[in-house]
Amino acid sequence: MGNSVLGIDAYREVAPKGTIDFLLRLAERARGRRFLHVNSTRYGGGVAEILTRLVPIMGELGIKADWEVIEGDPEFFATTKAFHNALQGTEQVFTEAMLEHYLEVNRANAERLRPAGDLVLIHDPQPAAMIEARPPEGKWVWRCHIDLSTPQRRAWAFLRRHVLRYNAAVFSLPAFAQQLPLPQFLVYPSIDPLAEKNRRMTKGEIAKILANLQIPDDKPILLQVSRFDRFKDPIGVINAYRLVKRYHDVRLVLAGGGAADDPEGAQVLAEVREAAGRDPDVYVLDLPSNAHLQINALQRSATIVIQKSTREGFGLTVAEAMWKGKPVIGGATGGITVQILYGVTGYTVNSVEGCAYRIRHLLSNPALMRKMGEAGREHVRRNFLVTRHLRDYLSLLVHLTA
Amino acid sequence: MAQPAPFVFFGCIELRELLGLRARDERELLEQLERAPLGSVYYHTHSVFLRHHQVTGAYPNDFANWVAFQVRDQVLGERLAVVDPFAFGSLEALREELVSVIDDHIATLHPVPRVVFGDPFFFVQSHVIEVPTGMEAQSLGEFRQCLAEVDASSIYFHALESRIRRGHPHGDFAEWIDRALGLSPLAEEIARINPYLGGLEEIRLRMLRLLDAVLGREAAAGGE
Numbered sequence: 001m002g003n004s005v006l007g008i009d010a011y012r013e014v015a016p017k018g019t020i021d022f023l024l025r026l027a028e029r030a031r032g033r034r035f036l037h038v039n040s041t042r043y044g045g046g047v048a049e050i051l052t053r054l055v056p057i058m059g060e061l062g063i064k065a066d067w068e069v070i071e072g073d074p075e076f077f078a079t080t081k082a083f084h085n086a087l088q089g090t091e092q093v094f095t096e097a098m099l100e101h102y103l104e105v106n107r108a109n110a111e112r113l114r115p116a117g118d119l120v121l122i123h124d125p126q127p128a129a130m131i132e133a134r135p136p137e138g139k140w141v142w143r144c145h146i147d148l149s150t151p152q153r154r155a156w157a158f159l160r161r162h163v164l165r166y167n168a169a170v171f172s173l174p175a176f177a178q179q180l181p182l183p184q185f186l187v188y189p190s191i192d193p194l195a196e197k198n199r200r201m202t203k204g205e206i207a208k209i210l211a212n213l214q215i216p217d218d219k220p221i222l223l224q225v226s227r228f229d230r231f232k233d234p235i236g237v238i239n240a241y242r243l244v245k246r247y248h249d250v251r252l253v254l255a256g257g258g259a260a261d262d263p264e265g266a267q268v269l270a271e272v273r274e275a276a277g278r279d280p281d282v283y284v285l286d287l288p289s290n291a292h293l294q295i296n297a298l299q300r301s302a303t304i305v306i307q308k309s310t311r312e313g314f315g316l317t318v319a320e321a322m323w324k325g326k327p328v329i330g331g332a333t334g335g336i337t338v339q340i341l342y343g344v345t346g347y348t349v350n351s352v353e354g355c356a357y358r359i360r361h362l363l364s365n366p367a368l369m370r371k372m373g374e375a376g377r378e379h380v381r382r383n384f385l386v387t388r389h390l391r392d393y394l395s396l397l398v399h400l401t402a
Numbered sequence: 403m404a405q406p407a408p409f410v411f412f413g414c415i416e417l418r419e420l421l422g423l424r425a426r427d428e429r430e431l432l433e434q435l436e437r438a439p440l441g442s443v444y445y446h447t448h449s450v451f452l453r454h455h456q457v458t459g460a461y462p463n464d465f466a467n468w469v470a471f472q473v474r475d476q477v478l479g480e481r482l483a484v485v486d487p488f489a490f491g492s493l494e495a496l497r498e499e500l501v502s503v504i505d506d507h508i509a510t511l512h513p514v515p516r517v518v519f520g521d522p523f524f525f526v527q528s529h530v531i532e533v534p535t536g537m538e539a540q541s542l543g544e545f546r547q548c549l550a551e552v553d554a555s556s557i558y559f560h561a562l563e564s565r566i567r568r569g570h571p572h573g574d575f576a577e578w579i580d581r582a583l584g585l586s587p588l589a590e591e592i593a594r595i596n597p598y599l600g601g602l603e604e605i606r607l608r609m610l611r612l613l614d615a616v617l618g619r620e621a622a623a624g625g626e
Contacts, residue, residue, distance in 0.1 A: 018553050022413060026533045171420065174524030179422050186418040186526065337521060342471075350519055395417040395531050 006194055008057050014193040015387040023391060027061035030397045034064040034117035040126035042069050047123050047145055053192050053386055070109040070127045075101055080126045086155035088147050099158060106130050118401045131165045139167040139400045147176045147313055172314050173335055190389035191319050196292035198323055201300055209297035215283055220250045223302035225295055228256045228268040231311040236352045238275045243356035248363045255285040255298055299324045304362055308355050312336055319384040322376030327369045329358045345376035406582035411537040411548055413555040416452055416528035423525035427516030431523055432504040440493040441527035447487040448566055449528055451602050452558045472520030478507045486598045530563055542583055546613040554602040561605050588616050
């Protein structure tokens with residue numbers, strides 16, 4: 001399914017009733033205004049996925065929306081990767097040469113792109129220093145998609161100097177924000193219900209994919225979809241499964257990726273495989289990053305979806321699963337706590353035992369699972385679809401450029 | 403006789419702003435509550451209804467929810483939940499009551515209950531942006547029809563936001579019914595609807611019942 005061909009009307013059947021007309025009227029208030037997004041990649045990653053959808057729709061709504069992507073050499077992206085890690089609390093080394101090169105690449109991109117608009121939204125740290133070349137007109141907002149709650153001091157001090165020059169910042173969760181002397185807005189991320197990862201699938205499509213993955217569907221499936229990362233606690237999920245397995249004959253599927261280009265990911269994957277041992281009901285799948293349809297099919301086949309992270313960003317896999325009508329058991333961390341309505345759409349848990357208990361509780365109450373699945377889908381429909389994201393960005397445009 | 407001015411239905415959305423104030427225990431909650439702008443008191447007690455159109459299980463008050471479920475102090479949660487934000491003449495008076503309840507509760511507690519495993523309380527305020535719905539009513543019948551269909555945010559905007567933050571103490575609905583249609587008793591009944599335990603859909607339902615009763619009487623009188 002092509003990403004750019006879908007217009008706003010395609011969302012009428014998935015968004016809450018009246019949403020699209022509401023968006024059309026809201027957009028009237030900002031018609032003709034220029035809204036520029038700048039980030040560091042056109043493909044791959046949640047930000048690019050959402051912009052691919054949002055920018056054309058904004059254009060359709062009468063907003064002069066544009067999306068520019070900065071260019072950089074491997075040295076620049078190595079530095080921004082280090083920034084990414086440091087800002088999320090992992091100690092990194094920065095040399096003066098690295099920081100100077102970061103600024104130099106930002107200057108060159110500012111010169112090349114000459115970003116301007118009534119609202120310029122700069123996504124994440126990579127292009128953040130382009131603010132130094134801002135024209136006098138227009139509002140500039142820094143959109144931070146990462147968790148800034150415990151940054152490495154030096155990295156944040158360097159970036160903060162640039163962030164202070166913005167008119168405002170946007171964070172995905174209150175807990176991710178930092179103290180800043182400028183307005184900070186809250187915008188949750190979203191999922192696209194029409195993308196490959198979330199679109200409707202026929203039973204035949206799902207069965208075919210499961211057959212290709214060699215996963216039988218003769219037992220309830222517990223599923224966790226996440227990178228092979230210690231913070232996602234895949235070993236904890238296996239331990240929870242073992243506690244459940246004494247009482248319920250289930251399968252566990254751990255589906256993830258990232259092991260191919262991440263040495264730590266490969267190590268975690270090896271540990272997970274070792275922990276799974278020879279249990280024929282545990283499936284560890286290392287999928288490529290574009291395995292969207294496979295993930296979709298797995299989520300639709302699952303009986304319960306788990307996201308037992310001990311540390312998490314927003315964790316949109318929770319919303320993806322709820323959109324497919326599944327009850328979700330998640331670690332009480334990051335964005336998982338705003339997505340799961342405790343006891344309504346699933347449960348947040350704080351331990352392996354808690355996770356196992358809630359799995360058993362749900363497996364013993366099929367009617368409750370159905371009810372939670374339905375509630376979860378409606379919760380996502382109202383709060384975590386791309387249409388709500390569009391509404392928030394339009395609100396930002398209206399509010400800041402009134 | 404001149405036609406009354408139509409009632410124009412607006413919906414609304416809110417843009418949420420983080421205030422950088424947070425609390426990890428009940429004393430900090432009290433201190434930050436005293437310091438926070440009134441817009442934040444409003445956000446955590448009134449615009450909850452815009453985010454959750456129906457009250458489902460938990461308390462319709464962020465402060466009560468936080469102490470009950472994050473701090474796990476059920477007693478203070480219950481004491482805060484019973485404070486009806488619509489029973490106060492001003493947001494300042496509401497704030498004083500909330501502060502007083504927390505102060506009284508923690509006066510005898512050592513140590514003061516704090517979050518151990520849960521999230522801190524983050525103070526937020528919101529900017530409400532009005533959006534025309536394209537619906538307007540000239541008569542009570544048209545008004546009833548629009549009310550039944552309009553987005554719930556419109557009920558929030560005209561029944562709550564207008565009352566608390568836009569200087570219409572009885573709400574837009576009651577004011578229009580009184581001034582434009584001259585139906586004062588109906589307007590008074592609508593102004594008396596308290597949304598605290600029912601939410602926006604409950605306001606809609608109760609208004610529809612009141613409107614149907616009046617329209618039913620009018621129809622019966624017309625048929626005689």
